[in-house]
Amino acid sequence: MNPSRSKILSPRKSAELIASESKHVTILESGVQKLAQKIYEKLQDKTISIEMFSQHELHPPSSDPSAVDWIFVVDTLNFCFWSPDGAHYTVSYKGKKYTGYFALCAALNRAKDAGKAVTDPKFYSQITSKEVKELLQGDDGSAPLPLIDERAECLRQVGACLLEKYEGSFINCLKASHGSAESLLNLIVNEFPCFRDEAIFKEFQVSFYKRAQILVGDIWACFKGKDLGFFSDIDQITMFADYRVPQVLVHFEVMQYSPALLNVLETGGIMESGCQEEIEIRGCSIHAVELLSSSVKAILSKANRTDQFIVNSIIIDHFLWDFRRQYAQELSSIPFHKVVSIYY
Numbered sequence: 001m002n003p004s005r006s007k008i009l010s011p012r013k014s015a016e017l018i019a020s021e022s023k024h025v026t027i028l029e030s031g032v033q034k035l036a037q038k039i040y041e042k043l044q045d046k047t048i049s050i051e052m053f054s055q056h057e058l059h060p061p062s063s064d065p066s067a068v069d070w071i072f073v074v075d076t077l078n079f080c081f082w083s084p085d086g087a088h089y090t091v092s093y094k095g096k097k098y099t100g101y102f103a104l105c106a107a108l109n110r111a112k113d114a115g116k117a118v119t120d121p122k123f124y125s126q127i128t129s130k131e132v133k134e135l136l137q138g139d140d141g142s143a144p145l146p147l148i149d150e151r152a153e154c155l156r157q158v159g160a161c162l163l164e165k166y167e168g169s170f171i172n173c174l175k176a177s178h179g180s181a182e183s184l185l186n187l188i189v190n191e192f193p194c195f196r197d198e199a200i201f202k203e204f205q206v207s208f209y210k211r212a213q214i215l216v217g218d219i220w221a222c223f224k225g226k227d228l229g230f231f232s233d234i235d236q237i238t239m240f241a242d243y244r245v246p247q248v249l250v251h252f253e254v255m256q257y258s259p260a261l262l263n264v265l266e267t268g269g270i271m272e273s274g275c276q277e278e279i280e281i282r283g284c285s286i287h288a289v290e291l292l293s294s295s296v297k298a299i300l301s302k303a304n305r306t307d308q309f310i311v312n313s314i315i316i317d318h319f320l321w322d323f324r325r326q327y328a329q330e331l332s333s334i335p336f337h338k339v340v341s342i343y344y
């Protein structure tokens with residue numbers, strides 16, 4: 001890692017620092033305890049488990065040899081699905097209508113069914129913006145998918161590196177990481193610049209690494225923590241700092257916005273990438289989920305059931321993210337922060 005990058009704080013340390021200095025976002029301990037209790041109950045009834053990822057029909061089964069490279073392409077493109085006017089990017093596939101993240105998955109599966117080599121870097125390392133636009137084309141009446149040029153550039157960048165250094169498959173990046181999530185995270189952000197989700201906060205270089213961490217988390221979840229998905233240190237991965245989970249944390253009164261910040265969000269204004277408010281929302285979200293994870297583990301150990309459940313920031317994140325989709329209507333009154341970004 002070159003010297004300037006060695007000073008970057010890890011996402012966990014960045015989140016702790018940001019939460020301690022935050023002016024516009026507050027984490028409420030009472031909300032953390034209450035939601036931790038709810039998560040404990042959902043662990044018991046199996047609503048929350050490592051199975052959630054594979055339960056979704058658009059995600060590849062771990063038995064699919066291209067699953068790892070499919071996840072790599074999806075998480076290279078897994079950002080910014082919102083439109084300023086609130087319309088949804090929508091893709092219909094096999095008789096079902098999908099929006100946002102799942103619309104991206106549907107479009108890629110549609111292309112794959114049509115014989116496009118979407119998981120092959122020989123295909124996407126040369127891809128043009130026009131081809132990406134066609135590949136990810138939404139339904140008639142769908143909002144346009146933003147940042148098409150940036151998506152094409154991301155695919156070309158990561159495809160070229162995969163061909164040059166990893167024999168054309170992300171499986172070789174997994175092998176080079178020897179079952180360590182931390183090593184894989186470092187490999188991703190060092191080898192693939194479009195994953196370098198970093199910012200300046202006061203005099204510190206902080207990181208969120210949302211797409212890099214969700215790439216590790218999705219592989220872990222797809223393979224249920226075994227075989228290619230085995231990581232001895234998976235708990236090093238934090239929550240994925242997107243624009244949806246903060247809505248859920250506010251809903252459960254785990255996180256609270258200052259009146260001034262709420263006013264900015266409610267007017268639907270687009271925030272400047274790297275602004276203090278954005279950094280505080282993202283950093284406090286990560287730290288809040290770390291606190292949730294520790295509280296749930298404390299409840300489990302008090303009940304003497306520590307070894308009965310897998311608890312970490314990834315499955316808590318998945319629960320919160322899925323919750324937002326399940327209750328999209330009820331949560332629509334809680335605004336999300338809109339930043340034009342290739343990072344989340």
Ligand SMILES: Nc1nc2c(c(CN[C@H]3C=C[C@H](O)[C@@H]3O)cn2[C@@H]2O[C@H](COP(=O)(O)O)[C@@H](O)[C@H]2O)c(=O)[nH]1
Pocket residue numbers: 052053056078079080081099100101102218221239240241242243244245317318321322325344
């Ligand atoms: N924190 C977090 N952010 C996530 C995901 C996912 C997809 N995860 C799937 C894989 C395993 C899980 O079980 C999920 O089924 C997408 N995103 C982000 O959300 C935003 C779009 O949201 P919406 O408008 O609703 O489509 C966008 O920033 C996108 O990057 C997640 O899991 N956690």
